[in-house]
Amino acid sequence: MSRSSRPLLRQLHNAFKPSRPRCPSRVLTSAVNRTTCQPRRAYASISAADLQFGQPVYETHPHLLRPGEITPGITAQEYADRRAKLAASLPANGIAILASSNTKYRSGAVFYEFHQEPNFLYLTGFNEPEAVAVIQRVGSSSDYTFHLFLRPKDARAEQWEGARSGEQAALDVFNADESGDINQLHTLLPPLIAGASEVYTDIAKCSGFGLFFRNQDAPPNEFQRMIKDSKVKPLKPLMHDLRIIKSEAEITNMRLAGKYSGRAITNAMRQQWTKEKDLAAFLDYDFKVCGCDTTAYIPVIAGGSNALSIHYVRNNDVLQDGQIVLVDAGGEYGGYITDITRSWPVNGKFSDPQRDLYEMILKVQRSSVSLCRESANMTLDKIHQITEHGLKEGLKSLGFNMNGDAMDVLFPHHVGHYVGLDVHDCPGYSRATPLKTGYCVTIEPGIYVPDDERWPAHFRGMGIRIEDSVCVQDDNPLILTTEAVKEVVDIEALRD
Numbered sequence: 001m002s003r004s005s006r007p008l009l010r011q012l013h014n015a016f017k018p019s020r021p022r023c024p025s026r027v028l029t030s031a032v033n034r035t036t037c038q039p040r041r042a043y044a045s046i047s048a049a050d051l052q053f054g055q056p057v058y059e060t061h062p063h064l065l066r067p068g069e070i071t072p073g074i075t076a077q078e079y080a081d082r083r084a085k086l087a088a089s090l091p092a093n094g095i096a097i098l099a100s101s102n103t104k105y106r107s108g109a110v111f112y113e114f115h116q117e118p119n120f121l122y123l124t125g126f127n128e129p130e131a132v133a134v135i136q137r138v139g140s141s142s143d144y145t146f147h148l149f150l151r152p153k154d155a156r157a158e159q160w161e162g163a164r165s166g167e168q169a170a171l172d173v174f175n176a177d178e179s180g181d182i183n184q185l186h187t188l189l190p191p192l193i194a195g196a197s198e199v200y201t202d203i204a205k206c207s208g209f210g211l212f213f214r215n216q217d218a219p220p221n222e223f224q225r226m227i228k229d230s231k232v233k234p235l236k237p238l239m240h241d242l243r244i245i246k247s248e249a250e251i252t253n254m255r256l257a258g259k260y261s262g263r264a265i266t267n268a269m270r271q272q273w274t275k276e277k278d279l280a281a282f283l284d285y286d287f288k289v290c291g292c293d294t295t296a297y298i299p300v301i302a303g304g305s306n307a308l309s310i311h312y313v314r315n316n317d318v319l320q321d322g323q324i325v326l327v328d329a330g331g332e333y334g335g336y337i338t339d340i341t342r343s344w345p346v347n348g349k350f351s352d353p354q355r356d357l358y359e360m361i362l363k364v365q366r367s368s369v370s371l372c373r374e375s376a377n378m379t380l381d382k383i384h385q386i387t388e389h390g391l392k393e394g395l396k397s398l399g400f401n402m403n404g405d406a407m408d409v410l411f412p413h414h415v416g417h418y419v420g421l422d423v424h425d426c427p428g429y430s431r432a433t434p435l436k437t438g439y440c441v442t443i444e445p446g447i448y449v450p451d452d453e454r455w456p457a458h459f460r461g462m463g464i465r466i467e468d469s470v471c472v473q474d475d476n477p478l479i480l481t482t483e484a485v486k487e488v489v490d491i492e493a494l495r496d
Contacts, residue, residue, distance in 0.1 A: 052163035054128040057173055070125035072293075072334030073253045076175055079125045082242060083135055086123065087144035089238050090137040090200060095192055096235055097201040098123065100131040113294070118421040119202075119239045121335060124148065126174050128165060130182050134192055147192065148176035149185055186222060193226050200235040201227070240426040244418065245438035250336060251471050254420070254440060255480050258338035258469055260291035261331040262483025268327070269344050269485065270494045276301040276315040276325075283329050292331025296339070297423050299329035303346065307463025308448045310413055319346045324354055326463055330423075330481075339419050339442045340481045341467035348495035353458040355488055358466075360394035361445055362486060365466045368415060368443045372435060372470045372477035380431035380441060384415040387445050395447070399456045410449065416442045419469050439472040440480070 051060075058065040068075045086096060101117040116127050124133050126148065134147040151157075153166035170179035180188045193199060203223060246254070264286035273279040280301045287295055302312040303319040307326035319325055328341040345354060368387045371378045391411055392402050400406065418425040419440050435441070446465030449455050466486055471478040485491055 051169075052158070053169055053173065054163050054165040055126075070174065071121075071127070073249050073256075074125060074334065075249070076125075078247065078249055079123065080175060083123055083144065083146055084142070085242055086238060087135050087137045088142060089241070090135070091198050092137065092140035093195065093197040094137050095196040095199055096135040096238070097189075097193075097199060097203060098133045098135075098235070099203050100126070100129050103129045116335075119235070119243075122239070122243055122421060124174060126150070126165070126170075132182065132185060132189070134189075136192060136196070145177045146175065147178045147180070147188075148174060149180045149182045149188055152181045152183075189223075190226055193230055196230065198231045198233055199227055200233050200238060202235045236428070240429045243420060244426050244429060245436065246420060246440050246471065247438075250420065251438075251440070251478070251480075253334040253336040254338055254469065254471065255478075257292060257296070257331055257333040257336055258340070258480035259483050260333060261287055261296075261329070261338055261340055262481045263290045264292075264331065265327065265329065265340060265342055265484040266494070269342070269348075269491055272347060272495075273319050273325070276303055276306075276317050276319060279319070279325070279327070280315045280329075283327070287329075287331035290331075292333050294332050296330040296332040296337035300326065300341075301329070302326045302463065305451065305461040305463070307343070307465075308450060308461070310446075310448070321347050322351070324358075324462060324464060326465055328465065328467065330469075335421055337419065337421075337423055338469035338480050339423055339444075339467060340469065340484050341444055341446075341465045342484050342486060343464040343466065344491050349492055350488060354462065354464075356398055357447060357449075357459055357462060358464050359488060360398060361391070361447055361464055361466055362488075364390035364394060365443060365445050365468070368445065369468060369470055369477055369479065372441060372443065372472050374435060374437045374472060374474050376435075378435050379433060380414070380416050380418075380435070383443070384431075387415040387443075391445055391447065398459070400459075401454070410447050411445070412448070413444075413446070415445055435472045437472055437474050440469065441472065442467055442469050444468075 053060065056064045058067050058069060064072060068077070070076050070079055090096060098120045099117065100120050101115060103114060104112045106112055114129060120131070120133060121127065123135065126133070128150065131148065131150040136145040136147065138144055148170040150167065150170055151164050153164055158164055165173065167179040167181065170176040264283055267286055268279060268282055280299055283299060284295055298313045299315070300312050301315040302309065303317055303325045304323040306312045306317055307324065323346045324343050325346050326341065326343045330338050330340045343358065345351070350358060364387055367390060368383050371383050371386065388407055388411060392407055395410065396402050400410075414431070418429060419442055420426070425440070444465055444467030446463070448463040449459045449461065451460045469480040471480055485494070
């Protein structure tokens with residue numbers, strides 16, 4: 001039997017836990033077919049389809065997940081690979097500690113849609129609040145122990161809040177080696193910290209869930225007191241090194257997010273909208289109808305001079321005939337996003353000045369996208385410089401006086417950023433790093449012309465940005481968002 005055809009559990013065991021004996025019997029038929037030794041579970045096997053979990057698993061949601069997947073497109077094997085890579089980057093007997101996101105409340109008991117902390121999701125696939133993961137390297141070997149502390153099953157709480165996965169699922173579904181009740185964290189964490197050579201975490205610098213990690217400006221909280229005598233180092237650089245290069249599965253998810261989002265944006269271009277909020281509502285709906293799980297970020301729906309504000313998100317103005325509407329919006333699939341901006345005439349036809357400015361920006365954007373390949377030996381900063389030069393020359397040809405601070409006024413933002421689980425993925429990762437195969441970035445030149453006599457009259461009040469999400473490959477960039485049309489002839493043909 002080939003390695004790929006073995007049960008996934010055995011692949012995980014052989015690849016990452018070679019020194020541990022396999023348990024003699026199954027206790028749960030789950031999405032990953034994990035075998036666990038739990039003496040308290042001596043009764044007959046239970047199908048996962050008959051249980052309730054805090055997130056979809058294959059047995060309960062086969063329309064969302066394939067066998068072996070923890071989240072859409074990402075298998076238990078890939079999550080284990082990620083943890084193994086992190087463990088290998090830790091010193092002997094080092095540990096990494098990560099906390100899930102909080103449930104955030106807008107007022108009283110009214111909560112926002114839950115969004116998992118990206119590093120925590122990247123390593124665990126676990127999509128509930130109030131959880132802590134500990135990755136513990138065993139000596140200097142390649143072995144590690146994965147601890148997942150989470151909310152226990154609670155029938156009364158679940159009646160109000162929906163199902164929780166619970167401690168047994170941490171073992172059976174999410175492949176933790178050890179699980180525990182998050183309410184006992186004050187007794188579960190200290191032994192792990194005390195036995196660690198070094199502690200890698202970012203929790204002490206930001207809000208985690210609950211009072212255990214919260215209120216960093218107050219006197220030292222319980223977690224800070226636990227680690228005060230430990231050698232603590234930031235986890236973020238290690239996580240960035242893991243996350244910056246996307247796997248094939250991640251790129252597939254991002255391509256799906258780009259395809260579904262792009263189709264929705266093109267569908268929006270087919271209609272004439274009279275209000276920004278109506279266009280925003282359509283995109284929110286159509287992202288999901290086309291295949292996305294949700295929207296990736298609060299969109300920019302900016303008609304006319306509203307587009308001069310880069311992050312205009314009020315989206316409550318009227319769209320006037322003869323204006324350009326700038327739409328920066330995207331959907332999320334399987335936790336991954338693509339970032340798209342398109343600008344088009346509200347009435348479906350470009351005026352001559354609109355076309356001239358738009359086609360100049362599009363020409364520069366195409367050229368900058370073509371540089372997103374490893375063989376070009378480019379960085380995002382270098383692409384920005386090239387883009388800026390191209391825009392400057394293009395604006396000169398359109399009659400703009402480009403002396404002084406003209407470029408800072410007309411093109412005030414960077415041409416791109418990294419993209420993945422976050423809209424601005426791996427925040428803080430250097431834009432001066434040479435782009436490698438598997439990096440995913442945005443390329444988004446834009447020109448924003450204030451209503452000022454310094455600029456040619458027929459361009460004043462106009463804001464145009466064109467943005468695609470791109471995966472760097474060796475010789476040819478993979479554009480993830482091609483379904484959002486951007487050629488003038490294609491945009492205008494949508495209303496014919």
